[in-house]
Amino acid sequence: MTSTTLTPRHIASRTAVAILGGYAFTWGVVALGIALMYTAGMEFHDAEHLSYIIGFLVFLTAFLVAFATQRLGKMALILVGGGAAMSAVAWWLQSLIIATGV
Amino acid sequence: MFPNFRHTMAWLHTWFGLALGLVLMVVFFFGSLSVFDREIDRWAIPDTRYEPQPMPSFDKMLTPIFKEMQPDAAARAMTAPLADGPLPAHFDTPRSWGAYTTHRDPVLLLFAGYEVPNAKDHETAIWANRTVDPRTGEALPVDRLKIGSEFFYPLHYSLTFDWKNVGYWIVGFSALMMLMALVTGVIMHRKIFRELFTFRPNKSTQRSMLDMHNLTGVVALPFHFFFAFTGLVIFAYIYFPVTHTQLTPLHDRHELVESKETGLPHDRAGVAAPIASVDAMVAEAQRRWAAKGMAGDVGFLNLTHVGDANGYVSVYRAGTDRVQLTGEGIHFKASTGELLREDPPPTVVARINEFLTGLHLQHFKHWLLRWLYVLGGLSGCACIATGLFFFVEKRKRQHAKQGVSGARVVDALAVTVVTGMLVATLCMLIANRLLPDVMPAGWPLRGLMEKYLFWGSWLVAGAHAYWRTASVAEGRLAPAWREQCLAIAVLAVTAPVLNWITTGDHLLSTIGAGYWPVAGADLFMLTGAVLAVLAARKLQQREARPLALKNVALEANHA
Numbered sequence: 001m002t003s004t005t006l007t008p009r010h011i012a013s014r015t016a017v018a019i020l021g022g023y024a025f026t027w028g029v030v031a032l033g034i035a036l037m038y039t040a041g042m043e044f045h046d047a048e049h050l051s052y053i054i055g056f057l058v059f060l061t062a063f064l065v066a067f068a069t070q071r072l073g074k075m076a077l078i079l080v081g082g083g084a085a086m087s088a089v090a091w092w093l094q095s096l097i098i099a100t101g102v
Numbered sequence: 103m104f105p106n107f108r109h110t111m112a113w114l115h116t117w118f119g120l121a122l123g124l125v126l127m128v129v130f131f132f133g134s135l136s137v138f139d140r141e142i143d144r145w146a147i148p149d150t151r152y153e154p155q156p157m158p159s160f161d162k163m164l165t166p167i168f169k170e171m172q173p174d175a176a177a178r179a180m181t182a183p184l185a186d187g188p189l190p191a192h193f194d195t196p197r198s199w200g201a202y203t204t205h206r207d208p209v210l211l212l213f214a215g216y217e218v219p220n221a222k223d224h225e226t227a228i229w230a231n232r233t234v235d236p237r238t239g240e241a242l243p244v245d246r247l248k249i250g251s252e253f254f255y256p257l258h259y260s261l262t263f264d265w266k267n268v269g270y271w272i273v274g275f276s277a278l279m280m281l282m283a284l285v286t287g288v289i290m291h292r293k294i295f296r297e298l299f300t301f302r303p304n305k306s307t308q309r310s311m312l313d314m315h316n317l318t319g320v321v322a323l324p325f326h327f328f329f330a331f332t333g334l335v336i337f338a339y340i341y342f343p344v345t346h347t348q349l350t351p352l353h354d355r356h357e358l359v360e361s362k363e364t365g366l367p368h369d370r371a372g373v374a375a376p377i378a379s380v381d382a383m384v385a386e387a388q389r390r391w392a393a394k395g396m397a398g399d400v401g402f403l404n405l406t407h408v409g410d411a412n413g414y415v416s417v418y419r420a421g422t423d424r425v426q427l428t429g430e431g432i433h434f435k436a437s438t439g440e441l442l443r444e445d446p447p448p449t450v451v452a453r454i455n456e457f458l459t460g461l462h463l464q465h466f467k468h469w470l471l472r473w474l475y476v477l478g479g480l481s482g483c484a485c486i487a488t489g490l491f492f493f494v495e496k497r498k499r500q501h502a503k504q505g506v507s508g509a510r511v512v513d514a515l516a517v518t519v520v521t522g523m524l525v526a527t528l529c530m531l532i533a534n535r536l537l538p539d540v541m542p543a544g545w546p547l548r549g550l551m552e553k554y555l556f557w558g559s560w561l562v563a564g565a566h567a568y569w570r571t572a573s574v575a576e577g578r579l580a581p582a583w584r585e586q587c588l589a590i591a592v593l594a595v596t597a598p599v600l601n602w603i604t605t606g607d608h609l610l611s612t613i614g615a616g617y618w619p620v621a622g623a624d625l626f627m628l629t630g631a632v633l634a635v636l637a638a639r640k641l642q643q644r645e646a647r648p649l650a651l652k653n654v655a656l657e658a659n660h661a
Contacts, residue, residue: 026342027344030344034349046451053335055342056278056281060282064111068111090349098351098352
């Protein structure tokens with residue numbers, strides 16, 4: 001069970017990427033999911049619930065992959081960057097919907 | 103993290119499982135008890151030991167009660183920081199009146215929400231709650247704690263740490279780690295099917311604990327996964343408040359569109375209006391459900407914008423005949439009783455969501471299924487507990503040799519959350535039977551005292567656990583386990599006996615009368631006492647066994 005790479009710093013950075021990165025990425029998935037599905041005509045709360053259901057499965061996967069991956073830095077970039085990008089697109093979609101005023 | 107994928111998964115399973123397993127134990131145990139929360143309420147409040155009642159007359163009984171309900175000191179204290187300046191002495195504009203009951207509840211819960219005129223956010227409401235006897239309208243004394251639905255149930259999902267929702271976050275993260283532990287557990291053990299039929303109770307403690315851990319984990323795998331997952335979905339709005347932060351504009355827009363579509367006014371008109379007969383509206387709703395062939399008990403009744411021309415009455419069905427949480431809400435104009443809207447059949451996504459959440463929250467009437475829930479929950483407890491035992495068994499001799507206290511600390515924590523939690527639960531029920539009817543002046547309220555005694559006895563059990571696990575540091579079995587099992591046995595007999603002495607409801611009379619809420623609680627505790635005695639005897643035998651016998655070589659394929 002012991003490994004030469006297993007320093008406290010190593011564990012802390014893995015855990016941080018898995019939890020915080022996973023959270024940021026999932027936030028993006030949920031926000032984008034709601035915005036996209038609502039734009040596509042789905043009922044608002046349906047879009048919300050479906051995004052949550054998908055979101056938690058994504059979080060679980062992201063958490064596991066963050067520990068399994070060999071390249072932690074790249075993973076952190078994908079999770080945080082991807083989450084931010086998806087949130088930004090959700091924002092943009094929202095502003096489009098509000099602007100149409102329907 | 104490690105070069106080997108399975109190695110990484112095993113590390114995750116061991117260490118995150120250990121850290122969050124302690125929380126999960128509490129969540130699973132009180133979740134199991136919450137399946138029968140209303141029945142535990144009856145045990146704890148003997149004045150409410152009568153049959154469940156239908157929704158009483160709104161016009162005659164409930165309206166006068168709602169009119170005199172005002173927020174209590176606790177609600178005022180919670181709302182005060184949300185307002186500019188001091189709160190008004192009396193709240194005059196009721197935003198909504200609601201009445202809620204279930205097919206297992208003899209009592210009726212009423213809640214009234216009021217506008218806070220000087221609130222910083224105009225959506226802020228302050229709430230007044232009251233529990234009444236639906237036969238007479240009489241209020242239950244405020245110092246009575248519904249131990250099942252107001253304490254064990256919140257412990258299950260928030261540990262009752264309400265400050266900044268911290269408890270919800272801890273439980274939520276633990277649920278995510280439960281999912282993680284299930285996935286990594288399956289990855290670690292390739293021979294899943296074999297685990298189903300493997301239990302070797304007479305091998306070393308370490309071996310049989312691992313067998314039991316795998317068995318309980320695999321047998322109820324879908325149950326565990328489903329409950330951890332749906333628990334997250336139920337409180338998703340807390341964990342990912344996307345639609346109340348980033349997407350608030352979209353949410354607000356949806357609400358306006360929705361109110362236009364449904365014809366249910368979003369805001370008050372500002373014009374006062376009387377309320378027509380709500381009883382007539384309930385009768386009409388029941389007629390409409392009956393026409394669709396559905397059971398017609400009212401579960402939830404809600405008046406929105408009370409006393410305003412825009413006011414409306416919503417009547418929801420108690421969904422006792424199916425797993426999904428359903429409502430089939432029917433809405434009427436409050437001032438005239440005119441039908442405004444009948445909720446359309448749910449969409450596919452709504453159906454999925456209602457099924458997922460309904461399966462977790464179980465409002466249905468199906469006693470066998472309820473007991474299966476309890477068994478599933480307790481098998482989760484067994485899985486977590488044996489995981490903790492295995493952790494200790496595997497390391498204690500090595501730690502003893504190295505002179506480190508890791509295994510001992512984990513064992514003390516395991517005793518605290520496994521048997522200590524049962525001790526605390528039983529102490530609370532015993533306190534419930536022994537505390538004076540009304541606490542003397544200067545003392546906390548009765549319900550509050552019960553909570554203090556719960557936490558206090560848990561603390562004592564924890565201290566005992568730490569003290570009596572010293573032998574683990576020498577590689578031996580801790581006497582704390584056996585001693586707390588004996589304590590459980592004594593307490594679990596004391597509680598039903600006290601119930602008999604203080605209320606006269608002994609088992610022969612409750613079983614004879616078929617009054618299962620109280621008979622079931624008593625029988626459950628007595629069964630627990632028998633199991634605790636058996637466990638204590640087994641532990642004594644193990645303690646007496648010479649050390650060398652336990653040093654059986656193990657297959658090295660486990661974490």
